[in-house]
Amino acid sequence: VLGLDPDPARLWPEAVEAAPASGAPAVRAAGAVEAHCAALIEAAAPACVAVKPQVACFERLGGAGWDALARTCERARDAGLLVIADAKRGDIDVTARAYGQAFFGGTPTPFGDVPGLNADALTVNPYLGADAIAPLAEAARAIGGGLFVLVRTSNPGAADLQDRRLEQDGTVAEHVAKLVDALGEGQEPLADIGAVTGATVPEQLERLRELMPRAPLLLPGIGAQGGRVEDVAPAFAPGAAGGLVTASRSIATAHEKTGEPPAVAARAEAERLRETAWSLI
Amino acid sequence: VLGLDPDPARLWPEAVEAAPASGAPAVRAAGAVEAHCAALIEAAAPACVAVKPQVACFERLGGAGWDALARTCERARDAGLLVIADAKRGDIDVTARAYGQAFFGGTPTPFGDVPGLNADALTVNPYLGADAIAPLAEAARAIGGGLFVLVRTSNPGAADLQDRRLEQDGTVAEHVAKLVDALGEGQEPLADIGAVTGATVPEQLERLRELMPRAPLLLPGIGAQGGRVEDVAPAFAPGAAGGLVTASRSIATAHEKTGEPPAVAARAEAERLRETAWSLI
Numbered sequence: 001v002l003g004l005d006p007d008p009a010r011l012w013p014e015a016v017e018a019a020p021a022s023g024a025p026a027v028r029a030a031g032a033v034e035a036h037c038a039a040l041i042e043a044a045a046p047a048c049v050a051v052k053p054q055v056a057c058f059e060r061l062g063g064a065g066w067d068a069l070a071r072t073c074e075r076a077r078d079a080g081l082l083v084i085a086d087a088k089r090g091d092i093d094v095t096a097r098a099y100g101q102a103f104f105g106g107t108p109t110p111f112g113d114v115p116g117l118n119a120d121a122l123t124v125n126p127y128l129g130a131d132a133i134a135p136l137a138e139a140a141r142a143i144g145g146g147l148f149v150l151v152r153t154s155n156p157g158a159a160d161l162q163d164r165r166l167e168q169d170g171t172v173a174e175h176v177a178k179l180v181d182a183l184g185e186g187q188e189p190l191a192d193i194g195a196v197t198g199a200t201v202p203e204q205l206e207r208l209r210e211l212m213p214r215a216p217l218l219l220p221g222i223g224a225q226g227g228r229v230e231d232v233a234p235a236f237a238p239g240a241a242g243g244l245v246t247a248s249r250s251i252a253t254a255h256e257k258t259g260e261p262p263a264v265a266a267r268a269e270a271e272r273l274r275e276t277a278w279s280l281i
Numbered sequence: 282v283l284g285l286d287p288d289p290a291r292l293w294p295e296a297v298e299a300a301p302a303s304g305a306p307a308v309r310a311a312g313a314v315e316a317h318c319a320a321l322i323e324a325a326a327p328a329c330v331a332v333k334p335q336v337a338c339f340e341r342l343g344g345a346g347w348d349a350l351a352r353t354c355e356r357a358r359d360a361g362l363l364v365i366a367d368a369k370r371g372d373i374d375v376t377a378r379a380y381g382q383a384f385f386g387g388t389p390t391p392f393g394d395v396p397g398l399n400a401d402a403l404t405v406n407p408y409l410g411a412d413a414i415a416p417l418a419e420a421a422r423a424i425g426g427g428l429f430v431l432v433r434t435s436n437p438g439a440a441d442l443q444d445r446r447l448e449q450d451g452t453v454a455e456h457v458a459k460l461v462d463a464l465g466e467g468q469e470p471l472a473d474i475g476a477v478t479g480a481t482v483p484e485q486l487e488r489l490r491e492l493m494p495r496a497p498l499l500l501p502g503i504g505a506q507g508g509r510v511e512d513v514a515p516a517f518a519p520g521a522a523g524g525l526v527t528a529s530r531s532i533a534t535a536h537e538k539t540g541e542p543p544a545v546a547a548r549a550e551a552e553r554l555r556e557t558a559w560s561l562i
Binding site for chain 1 (some may be wrong): 290292297306309313340341346347351369371373377383397406407408410411435436438442453456
């Protein structure tokens with residue numbers, strides 16, 4: 001999975017040049033971000049099954065950034081890739097429905113329907129419980145999509161809460177894993193509710209896979225955060241689609257190590273990660 | 282606190298009439314949403330200290346919606362109100378910094394700085410732990426703002442995780458309350474890191490206030506969700522600003538019960554809630 005985390009201060013030079021020559025900084029920066037993502041998609045698509053745009057990176061450019069996100073999703077679909085919107089949303093039911101409209105099917109208004117992002121999946125935060133996830137699952141299912149619920153994230157601070165032991169049911173992350181397993185629907189071998197399980201804690205993967213035998217696992221943290229593809233084998237227990245190896249910065253900045261043109265280095269790094277992942281299956 | 286949760290299908294008639302007469306549905310709906318929020322702010326501002334825009338409700342209208350959110354925040358500030366962006370964000374450090382740029386100070390780009398929403402506070406999800414909250418706290422502090430961390434939310438599903446007991450440290454919500462207390466800085470009697478504690482579980486408020494003696498408590502769930510202002514007295518222990526009583530739908534839809542013009546009914550309901558809150562202090 002190609003992570004798209006565009007930082008306006010670290011875009012590929014060709015993308016900065018492709019920005020509109022005039023206009024407000026937000027509009028020009030959003031144009032450059034869009035060009036950067038387009039070039040990354042063109043370079044890495046042959047080695048990927050999906051893109052994972054990090055919504056924060058677009059949102060910080062305001063309305064122009066959100067429009068760039070929508071066009072980037074469209075472009076990824078045109079390249080034959082699935083779209084996993086990495087937004088980590090979570091809110092009470094009425095608000096979850098609004099986020100469902102934003103990321104999936106769209107919003108009815110007195111002026112006609114406003115299309116949503118039409119994502120194939122959305123990352124979701126479980127702190128508010130099952131009734132906050134259900135409306136998002138419903139919105140996703142209505143267009144044939146799904147969710148990835150945060151179970152054990154890839155950052156060191158995840159231990160503060162997710163690794164704490166409950167009186168019953170193991171750790172907080174294990175408890176959430178059981179929720180995820182219960183929420184999943186769809187045909188075997190994979191359910192439509194997946195989980196985010198950081199590649200930085202491979203020692204937890206086997207247990208989490210046991211608790212969620214049918215969940216597709218999204219595996220961030222490869223590369224810049226220190227996770228290694230070689231360590232995520234348990235994710236693939238239900239088959240090749242059971243684990244989604246995600247990399248962002250290590251692909252977008254590969255040229256800084258190799259000295260090659262950015263697109264050449266990005267394609268090579270994406271290809272290398274794909275081959276390593278396939279070798280585990 | 283005036284919650285702004287505009288649903289394009291339930292806007293005040295005057296707002297629908299104020300929308301642009303032509304253009305894409307998203308642009309027209311965003312115009313109507315902005316007019317609705319402007320009318321609500323004008324009606325209720327005298328009884329409020331802050332607005333709490335629900336970001337999902339704007340995000341579902343795409344880039345046009347995000348621009349309407351930015352203008353709504355500006356209008357609230359012009360009316361002398363603080364802005365609490367209700368976005369419930371939470372992500373790993375590099376992404377948290379991007380959200381910090383989106384909601385607080387802004388983003389440096391090769392084309393000049395892109396301004397952020399310049400909010401006074403942001404609601405934050407603690408599932409990823411302290412290192413995911415710290416960059417947001419830093420971004421908030423840089424412009425004199427703060428955060429409200431979800432501790433015990435107002436929805437029934439909150440019990441799934443937040444009410445579960447840990448082996449040590451009480452419930453998950455109580456554990457997060459201790460994190461919030463530890464993260465807070467600033468002058469007595471109130472810290473700059475507050476907490477979201479739903480008004481629907483008044484029986485938990487006293488204990489949570491004990492664990493977070495200096496945290497401003499944001500109290501959603503009054504009205505439509507069944508919470509009552511009369512039950513949140515423990516929030517006010519550190520003084521009048523210790524509790525922020527939040528209402529959205531009960532103010533925006535007050536006219537449906539009274540038959541008065543929407544603005545008249547909204548102002549009366551906001552005034553009633555304010556007087557009830559003040560009577561507790």
